[in-house]
Amino acid sequence: MNVNGSKPPRDTVVAEFQQRFGEPPAFLVRAPGRVNLIGEHTDYNDGFVLPLAIERAVWIALRARDDSEVRVRSVDFSEGARFDAARPERGGGPAWGEYLKGTAWALAEAGFPVAGWEGVMAGDVPIGAGLSSSAALELATARAFAALSDGDWNGPVVARLAQRAENEWVGMNCGIMDQMISAVGVAGHAVLIDCRTLDATPVPLPTGTAIVILDTTTRRGLVDSAYNERRRQCEEAAAYFGVRALRDLTADVLELRLDELEEATGHRARHVVTENARTLAAAEAMTDGDAAALGDLMNESHASLRDDFEVSSEALDAIVEAARGSDGCYGARMTGAGFGGCGVALVERAAVGDFVRDVARAYQLRTGLEPKIYVTGASDGASAIAAEARGG
Ligand code: GLA
Numbered sequence: 001m002n003v004n005g006s007k008p009p010r011d012t013v014v015a016e017f018q019q020r021f022g023e024p025p026a027f028l029v030r031a032p033g034r035v036n037l038i039g040e041h042t043d044y045n046d047g048f049v050l051p052l053a054i055e056r057a058v059w060i061a062l063r064a065r066d067d068s069e070v071r072v073r074s075v076d077f078s079e080g081a082r083f084d085a086a087r088p089e090r091g092g093g094p095a096w097g098e099y100l101k102g103t104a105w106a107l108a109e110a111g112f113p114v115a116g117w118e119g120v121m122a123g124d125v126p127i128g129a130g131l132s133s134s135a136a137l138e139l140a141t142a143r144a145f146a147a148l149s150d151g152d153w154n155g156p157v158v159a160r161l162a163q164r165a166e167n168e169w170v171g172m173n174c175g176i177m178d179q180m181i182s183a184v185g186v187a188g189h190a191v192l193i194d195c196r197t198l199d200a201t202p203v204p205l206p207t208g209t210a211i212v213i214l215d216t217t218t219r220r221g222l223v224d225s226a227y228n229e230r231r232r233q234c235e236e237a238a239a240y241f242g243v244r245a246l247r248d249l250t251a252d253v254l255e256l257r258l259d260e261l262e263e264a265t266g267h268r269a270r271h272v273v274t275e276n277a278r279t280l281a282a283a284e285a286m287t288d289g290d291a292a293a294l295g296d297l298m299n300e301s302h303a304s305l306r307d308d309f310e311v312s313s314e315a316l317d318a319i320v321e322a323a324r325g326s327d328g329c330y331g332a333r334m335t336g337a338g339f340g341g342c343g344v345a346l347v348e349r350a351a352v353g354d355f356v357r358d359v360a361r362a363y364q365l366r367t368g369l370e371p372k373i374y375v376t377g378a379s380d381g382a383s384a385i386a387a388e389a390r391g392g
Pocket of ligand 1: 041
């Protein structure tokens, strides 16, 4: 959902709705993308993650229909999707429509009402960049259905259903992190999420710092054998040690018995076990306002993802090194699934302007690629804005 024009997606969907339907929307819903500060490839090991909801989001302006049809116009794709929310069927429309159908299906399967609606959608989460544009789309869709039914909104419950949509309808075997943070994000905070219990604890971003997203502009598909292979290796290691998930394996046991595992599997397990510890330490560092300690942990996380989990890439390593070599950087790492996509850096706020310029230059010199760099604050998770509060 990437709007390249200058108009914010919120204004775009409201204006486009008015034009198409001749009246203002009854509801406006929004769900953000995310960037993960630390805790990578830990979510499907029942571990800990520390992402934040970014300021970029998917927006939908909508009104109810009398039947169970959903009809959505995507401004970014210049096309529409329609389906029967009561009986969604795969295929027969644009690929992005499957995220809406899957969400309708998962909500209905869990007994939530899925009434029909029509509307307009737009967003500014770059697609395929590893910033969870698909989770944002799922959560915005869930918010749209929830707005119509006036029911309670339980972020973790809806996040699980959105994950089910992604796993079982779309066929991407992701963990819970992206949907959770899009659902429960808190402005000004990262959120420490226990991916087993779904307990979510907001932790403030260190004062005087900025979060900078470093898009390498390289891409690699997620429905990719490498992600599933990592998951399988992690499950193998957990099974070998007789624990429910790698979250339950202690660093001591692993260290003592590492040699018993096949080499790559051992390295994968070591990443997960050490990354969980780093993530908990990072939340503590943030609570203490210790940007330097948080930055160090991010640096260590990158090394572990690169060397033990082997999900980094030349471009990711290059942008992370460019960041670390620039003034004002506390720490930097790849973020998301890896192999391409984005890095994330923690940067002294006063140095951000120069930092962005320096990283772009160093990365381009090294790779010949022009990066996209976004400074982001942390936003709230998915929300619905009723007609009376709509504004412009
Ligand atoms: C992708 C998945 C998440 C998580 C990350 C890696 O973003 O969607 O569930 O596994 O990769 O941390």
